[in-house]
Amino acid sequence: xxxxxxxxxxxxxxxxxxxxxxxxxxxxxxxxxxxxxxxxxxxxxxxxxxxxxxxxxxxxxxxxxxxxxxxxxxxxxxxxxxxxxxxxxxxxxxxxxxxxxxxxxxxxxxxxxxxxxxxxxxxxxxxxxxxxxxxxxxxxxxxxxxxxxxxxxxxxxxxxxxxxx
Amino acid sequence: xxxxxxxxxxxxxxxxxxxxxxxxxxxxxxxxxxxxxxxxxxxxxxxxxxxxxxxxxxxxxxxxxxxxxxxxxxxxxxxxxxxxxxxxxxxxxxxxxxxxxxxxxxxxxxxxxxxxxxxxxxxxxxxxxxxxxxxxxxxxxxxxxxxxxxxxxxxxxxxxxxxxxxxxxxxxxxxxxxxxxxxxxxxxxxxxxxxxxxxxxxxxxxxxxxxxxxxxxxxxxxxxxxxxxxxxxxxxxxxxxxxxxxxxxxxxxxxxxxxxxxxxxxxxxxxxxxxxxxxxxxxxxxxxxxxxxxxxxxxxxxxxxxxxxxxxxxxxxxxxxxxxxxxxxxxxxxxxxxxxxxxxxxxxxxxxxxxxxxxxxxxxxxxxxxxxx
Amino acid sequence: xxxxxxxxxxxxxxxxxxxxxxxxxxxxxxxxxxxxxxxxxxxxxxxxxxxxxxxxxxxxxxxxxxxxxxxxxxxxxxxxxxxxxxxxxxxxxxxxxxxxxxxxxxxxxxxxxxxxxxxxxxxxxxxxxxxxxxxxxxxxxxxxxxxxxxxxxxxxxxxxxxxxxxxxxxxxxxxxxxxxxxxxxxxxxxxxxxxxxxxxxxxxxxxxxxxxxxxxxxxxxxxxxxxxxxxxxxxxxxxxxxxxxxxxxxxxxxxxxxxxxxxxxxxxxxxxxxxxxxxxxxxxxxxxxxxxxxxxxxxxxxxxxxxxxxxxxxxxxxxxxxxxxxxxxxxxxxxxxxxxxxxxxxxxxxxxxxxxxxx
Numbered sequence: 014x015x016x017x018x019x020x021x022x023x024x025x026x027x028x029x030x031x032x033x034x035x036x037x038x039x040x041x042x043x044x045x046x047x048x049x050x051x052x053x054x055x056x057x058x059x060x061x062x063x064x065x066x067x068x069x070x071x072x073x074x075x076x077x078x079x080x081x082x083x084x085x086x087x088x089x090x091x092x093x094x095x096x097x098x099x100x101x102x103x104x105x106x107x108x109x110x111x112x113x114x115x116x117x118x119x120x121x122x123x124x125x126x127x128x129x130x131x132x133x134x135x136x137x138x139x140x141x142x143x144x145x146x147x148x149x150x151x152x153x154x155x156x157x158x159x160x161x162x163x164x165x166x167x168x169x170x171x172x173x174x175x176x177x178x
Numbered sequence: 179x180x181x182x183x184x185x186x187x188x189x190x191x192x193x194x195x196x197x198x199x200x201x202x203x204x205x206x207x208x209x210x211x212x213x214x215x216x217x218x219x220x221x222x223x224x225x226x227x228x229x230x231x232x233x234x235x236x237x238x239x240x241x242x243x244x245x246x247x248x249x250x251x252x253x254x255x256x257x258x259x260x261x262x263x264x265x266x267x268x269x270x271x272x273x274x275x276x277x278x279x280x281x282x283x284x285x286x287x288x289x290x291x292x293x294x295x296x297x298x299x300x301x302x303x304x305x306x307x308x309x310x311x312x313x314x315x316x317x318x319x320x321x322x323x324x325x326x327x328x329x330x331x332x333x334x335x336x337x338x339x340x341x342x343x344x345x346x347x348x349x350x351x352x353x354x355x356x357x358x359x360x361x362x363x364x365x366x367x368x369x370x371x372x373x374x375x376x377x378x379x380x381x382x383x384x385x386x387x388x389x390x391x392x393x394x395x396x397x398x399x400x401x402x403x404x405x406x407x408x409x410x411x412x413x414x415x416x417x418x419x420x421x422x423x424x425x426x427x428x429x430x431x432x433x434x435x436x437x438x439x440x441x442x443x444x445x446x447x448x449x450x451x452x453x454x455x456x457x458x459x460x461x462x463x464x465x466x467x468x469x470x471x472x473x474x475x476x477x478x479x480x481x482x483x484x485x486x487x488x489x490x491x492x493x494x495x496x497x498x499x500x501x502x503x504x505x506x507x508x509x510x511x512x513x514x515x516x517x518x519x520x521x522x523x524x525x526x527x528x529x530x531x532x533x534x535x536x537x538x539x540x541x542x543x544x545x546x547x548x549x550x551x
Numbered sequence: 552x553x554x555x556x557x558x559x560x561x562x563x564x565x566x567x568x569x570x571x572x573x574x575x576x577x578x579x580x581x582x583x584x585x586x587x588x589x590x591x592x593x594x595x596x597x598x599x600x601x602x603x604x605x606x607x608x609x610x611x612x613x614x615x616x617x618x619x620x621x622x623x624x625x626x627x628x629x630x631x632x633x634x635x636x637x638x639x640x641x642x643x644x645x646x647x648x649x650x651x652x653x654x655x656x657x658x659x660x661x662x663x664x665x666x667x668x669x670x671x672x673x674x675x676x677x678x679x680x681x682x683x684x685x686x687x688x689x690x691x692x693x694x695x696x697x698x699x700x701x702x703x704x705x706x707x708x709x710x711x712x713x714x715x716x717x718x719x720x721x722x723x724x725x726x727x728x729x730x731x732x733x734x735x736x737x738x739x740x741x742x743x744x745x746x747x748x749x750x751x752x753x754x755x756x757x758x759x760x761x762x763x764x765x766x767x768x769x770x771x772x773x774x775x776x777x778x779x780x781x782x783x784x785x786x787x788x789x790x791x792x793x794x795x796x797x798x799x800x801x802x803x804x805x806x807x808x809x810x811x812x813x814x815x816x817x818x819x820x821x822x823x824x825x826x827x828x829x830x831x832x833x834x835x836x837x838x839x840x841x842x843x844x845x846x847x848x849x850x851x852x853x854x855x856x857x858x859x860x861x862x863x864x865x866x867x868x869x870x871x872x873x874x875x876x877x878x879x880x881x882x883x884x885x886x887x888x889x890x891x892x893x894x895x896x897x898x899x900x901x902x903x904x905x906x907x908x909x910x
Contacts (some may be wrong), residue, residue, distance in 0.1 A: 072498045072509070076508070085483075119392060119522075302789060302796060375876045377879075532713070536798060
């Protein structure tokens with residue numbers, strides 16, 4: 014059985030209507046609605062058939078100015094040795110998503126990094142600060158609509174070139 | 179008797195400090211020698227890797243992956259090219275597969291040598307560091323005769339490697355492996371079984387199994403905590419399923435499972451396993467073959483996304499690549515194993531002494547280039 | 552040659568005021584001792600570099616001849632380093648307590664310097680053979696810790712402060728086992744004079760071993776090791792180098808020092824090695840006595856034997872440094888208070904019984 018089918022079946026029983034089935038069924042991901050995300054996260058971590066005990070990666074994605082932002086989570090189970098990708102779409106204006114920092118402790122820094130790059134607010138994160146950029150940096154650099162500022166703290170920022178000029 | 183009021187002192191370890199392994203800053207609260215709070219501050223080496231990737235073609239990203247983990251550049255670009263190949267569905271020639279495994283394992287040994295050596299430095303032992311550099315030097319020499327570079331190779335290409343193995347590489351390899359195997363015992367004598375070293379690292383900075391998994395810590399750090407998880411074994415990529423090797427795990431010989439000594443020991447044992455893999459690969463490698471055979475004319479993956487993990491010397495190195503069908507990736511995210519390892523530092527190092535914190539940090543084997551990207 | 556000899560010698564030639572003569576003689580002795588310290592530092596630094604290099608599979612400082620290449624086999628390396636240190640800019644941090652900052656390296660230096668006044672380099676080569684010689688050396692060599700604390704405090708640097716605190720705790724702890732094992736020697740020799748201690752070690756024991764204190768009885772054999780370990784700790788060298796632990800405290804108490812002031816720390820570190828090793832040689836290894844009784848004795852042979860033993864002990868210290876990792880601060884205290892001190896006390900008791908029954 015394909016893992017995304019299995020996970021979506023289990024989730025459909027517990028949280029009806031939360032899963033948006035992917036249009037590419039061979040891929041190992043599912044798309045879900047963000048509302049009950051924290052409860053779902055707790056569930057998939059503890060459920061005996063899923064046991065996703067390790068949060069491997071949280072990726073922020075900007076699919077383009079028209080399409081909007083997305084957060085993609087890669088989970089892995091050290092006990093059952095399977096993995097799943099969960100995608101949650103968020104709106105571009107004022108994006109926010111429930112935090113899973115208290116479910117997997119490793120998600121703490123990974124969420125901070127996504128916040129740092131995309132400005133997606135993780136509701137309930139206890140320490141949501143910038144991770145890699147300086148605290149006084151303006152804007153969310155990995156968004157497609159990001160404009161590099163000309164000046165940072167009195168220092169000139171060199172122009173970004175497209176490809177090799 | 180009046181009460182003695184003790185104040186906690188805030189201390190900045192780094193960004194300029196001999197044993198932060200790069201430009202890391204640890205903001206610690208100290209009560210005398212005891213550390214009561216640790217806040218790692220990172221980002222001093224941030225070079226906008228992910229932003230760069232969105233503006234470069236797929237091949238041009240490879241040198242950037244080298245520069246992320248500059249200690250194990252081969253492994254980093256290995257993971258990237260495998261991900262892109264999977265996205266494009268490319269089959270590389272047999273010879274290329276073997277060359278890649280040989281190079282990746284050599285680089286794993288080189289990286290572990292550096293990790294163990296600098297760990298020794300953190301504990302205060304200078305001599306083992308130079309012994310290990312002596313051997314690392316010879317691996318770098320092998321890389322140099324292969325591709326001309328000693329640190330950042332740009333060797334793995336999408337669909338192949340940049341150069342075939344040079345004449346004399348096999349002989350030099352066998353010679354090196356024979357001598358290196360003996361040298362490992364030398365390290366054990368001077369460092370691993372040294373009483374002071376054991377006192378300093380055993381039972382220090384214990385990372386229990388569940389904490390390690392919860393933080394997403396992987397690689398030797400996770401195996402040091404007693405979890406047998408190695409992507410080369412459990413989720414074989416490339417041709418790793420053809421080799422016989424063991425996955426060493428920490429057993430708490432000197433103290434308890436998951437202490438600094440265990441993490442050290444797992445790395446030392448992994449070097450032995452890497453030797454085994456290289457030996458088998460050198461024996462089985464097809465003698466003939468064009469390493470540029472499968473190079474695509476244009477690297478333009480179809481629309482889609484992939485999360486691909488490989489086992490780098492520091493742990494599960496994941497690449498999340500989204501392609502929109504153009505020659506430049508829409509998004510390249512690197513899941514850095516050292517990043518997650520460092521995020522666990524404040525959990526396992528709080529309450530230890532100042533000297534221990536630096537030993538624990540050393541045992542995690544972080545590379546700041548990979549953390550800050 | 553004690554200072555008294557020099558005074559008498561001068562008096563027979565220039566019958567002037569005794570005070571003037573005294574000051575002149577003391578100055579001459581001081582210059583000689585300073586020269587000994589400087590030469591020791593030059594040689595020991597070169598030796599340390601070369602020995603560490605050979606231990607680490609390197610060649611160390613090398614050159615092709617005089618000139619820019621630090622001389623044949625790098626022999627001129629230390630001299631070049633000295634010149635560099637003298638020419639370097641003297642930096643005093645803005646926030647430092649200036650007076651204390653300036654004076655601290657000299658206080659540390661002074662401790663090692665005046666301790667050498669009672670060090671017998673040969674049967675007749677001693678600046679001052681006091682009747683409380685060993686007691687005097689113990690007293691003034693712990694003087695250096697004041698300088699370390701001053702340096703640490705006045706630098707106004709948190710790492711320095713850590714180094715100073717550790718150093719104070721460490722040196723005070725290790726003085727006790729060191730002193731106790733020296734006391735067990737004094738029970739055997741029943742004199743505090745340095746020359747007296749050496750003279751009492753003449754002859755042989757069991758017919759073939761030299762009658763040095765280390766071979767005198769099992770307890771003093773143990774006392775030698777206790778004293779030597781404690782001595783290594785007192786000189787702040789690996790495995791006890793926690794006050795300046797590079798990987799932890801950047802450079803410990805001398806983080807903020809540079810140029811000539813830093814060179815004084817360096818000089819006194821090697822001076823302290825000289826004192827500790829000298830004391831080891833005097834108290835346990837028979838000072839300037841020849842290893843084979845009655846053979847190769849005399850003033851110059853005495854100097855030769857003393858320097859040979861001194862070099863050997865200094866070599867052992869260097870050897871320690873390049874093979875051992877560093878202890879943690881609490882483990883260091885454990886070693887001092889829970890291991891060395893009980894053994895030293897037991898030893899003292901043992902030596903006392905031994906002298907009562909056997910000696």
